[in-house]
Amino acid sequence: MTVSITDVARATGVSASTVSRALRGQPGVSDEVRDRITTIAARLGYTASRSASSLASGRTFTIGVVVPYVGRWFFGTVLDAAERVFSAAGYDVLLYNLGSPETRKRFFTKMPVRKRVDAVLSLLIPDEEESFALRSLGVPLATTVGGPRPGFTVVGIDDHAGTESAVRHLVNLGHRRIGMISGSSGLQHWTTPVERRRAYLDVLADAGIEHDPALEADGDYTVEGGERAMMELLAVSRPPTAVFAQSDEMAMGALRALRRHRLKVPDDVSVVGFDDHELADVIGLTTVAQPVAGQGAEAARLLLRQLDEPEAEPPRHVQMPIRLVLRETTAPPYPRGPQ
Amino acid sequence: MTVSITDVARATGVSASTVSRALRGQPGVSDEVRDRITTIAARLGYTASRSASSLASGRTFTIGVVVPYVGRWFFGTVLDAAERVFSAAGYDVLLYNLGSPETRKRFFTKMPVRKRVDAVLSLLIPDEEESFALRSLGVPLATTVGGPRPGFTVVGIDDHAGTESAVRHLVNLGHRRIGMISGSSGLQHWTTPVERRRAYLDVLADAGIEHDPALEADGDYTVEGGERAMMELLAVSRPPTAVFAQSDEMAMGALRALRRHRLKVPDDVSVVGFDDHELADVIGLTTVAQPVAGQGAEAARLLLRQLDEPEAEPPRHVQMPIRLVLRETTAPPYPRGPQ
DNA sequence: CGCTGTTGCGCAAGCGTTTGCGTTCAGTTT
DNA sequence: AAACTGAACGCAAACGCTTGCGCAACAGCG
Numbered sequence: 001m002t003v004s005i006t007d008v009a010r011a012t013g014v015s016a017s018t019v020s021r022a023l024r025g026q027p028g029v030s031d032e033v034r035d036r037i038t039t040i041a042a043r044l045g046y047t048a049s050r051s052a053s054s055l056a057s058g059r060t061f062t063i064g065v066v067v068p069y070v071g072r073w074f075f076g077t078v079l080d081a082a083e084r085v086f087s088a089a090g091y092d093v094l095l096y097n098l099g100s101p102e103t104r105k106r107f108f109t110k111m112p113v114r115k116r117v118d119a120v121l122s123l124l125i126p127d128e129e130e131s132f133a134l135r136s137l138g139v140p141l142a143t144t145v146g147g148p149r150p151g152f153t154v155v156g157i158d159d160h161a162g163t164e165s166a167v168r169h170l171v172n173l174g175h176r177r178i179g180m181i182s183g184s185s186g187l188q189h190w191t192t193p194v195e196r197r198r199a200y201l202d203v204l205a206d207a208g209i210e211h212d213p214a215l216e217a218d219g220d221y222t223v224e225g226g227e228r229a230m231m232e233l234l235a236v237s238r239p240p241t242a243v244f245a246q247s248d249e250m251a252m253g254a255l256r257a258l259r260r261h262r263l264k265v266p267d268d269v270s271v272v273g274f275d276d277h278e279l280a281d282v283i284g285l286t287t288v289a290q291p292v293a294g295q296g297a298e299a300a301r302l303l304l305r306q307l308d309e310p311e312a313e314p315p316r317h318v319q320m321p322i323r324l325v326l327r328e329t330t331a332p333p334y335p336r337g338p339q
Numbered sequence: 340m341t342v343s344i345t346d347v348a349r350a351t352g353v354s355a356s357t358v359s360r361a362l363r364g365q366p367g368v369s370d371e372v373r374d375r376i377t378t379i380a381a382r383l384g385y386t387a388s389r390s391a392s393s394l395a396s397g398r399t400f401t402i403g404v405v406v407p408y409v410g411r412w413f414f415g416t417v418l419d420a421a422e423r424v425f426s427a428a429g430y431d432v433l434l435y436n437l438g439s440p441e442t443r444k445r446f447f448t449k450m451p452v453r454k455r456v457d458a459v460l461s462l463l464i465p466d467e468e469e470s471f472a473l474r475s476l477g478v479p480l481a482t483t484v485g486g487p488r489p490g491f492t493v494v495g496i497d498d499h500a501g502t503e504s505a506v507r508h509l510v511n512l513g514h515r516r517i518g519m520i521s522g523s524s525g526l527q528h529w530t531t532p533v534e535r536r537r538a539y540l541d542v543l544a545d546a547g548i549e550h551d552p553a554l555e556a557d558g559d560y561t562v563e564g565g566e567r568a569m570m571e572l573l574a575v576s577r578p579p580t581a582v583f584a585q586s587d588e589m590a591m592g593a594l595r596a597l598r599r600h601r602l603k604v605p606d607d608v609s610v611v612g613f614d615d616h617e618l619a620d621v622i623g624l625t626t627v628a629q630p631v632a633g634q635g636a637e638a639a640r641l642l643l644r645q646l647d648e649p650e651a652e653p654p655r656h657v658q659m660p661i662r663l664v665l666r667e668t669t670a671p672p673y674p675r676g677p678q
Numbered sequence: 679c680g681c682t683g684t685t686g687c688g689c690a691a692g693c694g695t696t697t698g699c700g701t702t703c704a705g706t707t708t
Numbered sequence: 709a710a711a712c713t714g715a716a717c718g719c720a721a722a723c724g725c726t727t728g729c730g731c732a733a734c735a736g737c738g
Contacts (some may be wrong), residue, residue, distance in 0.1 A: 052694035392722035
């Protein structure tokens, strides 16, 4: 049926071991024999069985990538970049899309990647328990999005500084009632929302603005959630004149809500997002830009380096640059007369 | 180091074969022994080595998914849905992200999925040559996006009808100069752009409108491409009053170009897209909606069914429903006086 | 009480590679 | 010419699981 290494060996008149060595570029094979083997293998359409070779060698040449919601722009983009790096290095990618809490839990208890991968890249920082499970695999680990975590190479951004620049921008424009649409996403351990909230509070305090809990709403990191959150914020007695959304998608949802309420942006309400989504430019959304693909590629590269030099390369924490991109959704508060 | 099936066997006091049968729910094991094995296996944290079991059984419980650009909303969403179906059925997903023509070519010549997967789902219809390569794998195949193809289960939409509804809508509004932003994407064989162009021409002919080649531009299925294409269309002597873009992303690029030119939408130019992108609603884009996640899930289900009943389930072609969604980017042409 | 069936389990032969070690042999050194 | 290299290659034992087959043990039957 399918052609095996012994078929190639027989056709060439050598042993299977020589074929194996020849095809993997190992020494101990003369150039002439190697050439013969290569051409014959190609003619027969031979591909080594990954199952067999990983069983024998212990290496799988496969990397597990754990991602919440491949469908979301952020993660899709990170994954895209990481995959390119992996496949260019000859690694295959096993994708685990952990959309719901149940699938997430099932993944970390059953650990289907055990003995299947040489390394794991998690596109969202795992919590303590999950980290423990991953470390038990005994393979190099990396993660994007989140703070430092022992045993992991993590590449992320300075969430505090990013948020700071966004909220401070609103303050500088003269806003005093500044709302925030956050995203807990049901994952308590995730540091990003926490860190961004802290920065939000810090800037307010720094500017001498009293914090009003009614100006915080949860947008679940989705467009719909952002829309709902904005509705909530508009329903409070003194609605905000500006809103900081922890992601562009939520900011876009907020824009939709505002449009439905016949409110002008930025005249009536200013909005600033986070991420610099591909379409933020189309919409004219002011936002905090972060290198999304860049983080995926960098994490992948660091992971590969650990794979190459297991000892020499310790896990580390790298932070990528961010910058505030000013567009058309922010302006000074509209002078509505004395309030 | 890692715990193997013989460790479990020894700890339970049975043979490895019994452990294997017990854990996979096969008959020939008493309930009492099965329970003992299950608990002991759990206690030891045993997971069967996929390499070993696929080598022995010939099944990999892995499905290869070939996708151009995971980062793009459409494919990301299809992939998300398909992955859920596969993982729920106990299959792992090997992801092949074929961004550039080179990686695409390399994939189809080297065929890294050979002997690695039980089935292949291609999120973009492969061309003749690629189809041949895939068929040589001897596993069930499915694809989304594209016309029927022998040997493949394909789920798609009626591109002709969808485009027809979009362009006819513009005609009915009174437009006579209707441009089109298409996307060749460098893949000549791909039927979608061809089919949509044919429908575009058909509607024009049907409405007695003469076709002007200057009103067609290529947008490469990206936002930037759409923007460039719109620029081109605005540069012709008598620019269009309405534009049909073959994807929402290109439509959004067109909107950006129009905004830069200080042209009002829909007052000066009407725009209609295709896909019903997650953010089309936010932007208020009129578009042809298609079930994106639905196609991924359906293709995945059909593929699994073929896997279960290799003979009984022949490849087939299913078409999913489409509908025109009217929003705020289309209106009758602005009466600009006699032209 | 022997006979046939059934159930529960172990034996051992694979599955297709990789890899340590042994062998051959041509070429180099004393 | 003998001894000694090293390069090139083959042998065979893993790697960890699956599965056909065989063999007990036991139940049910006449």
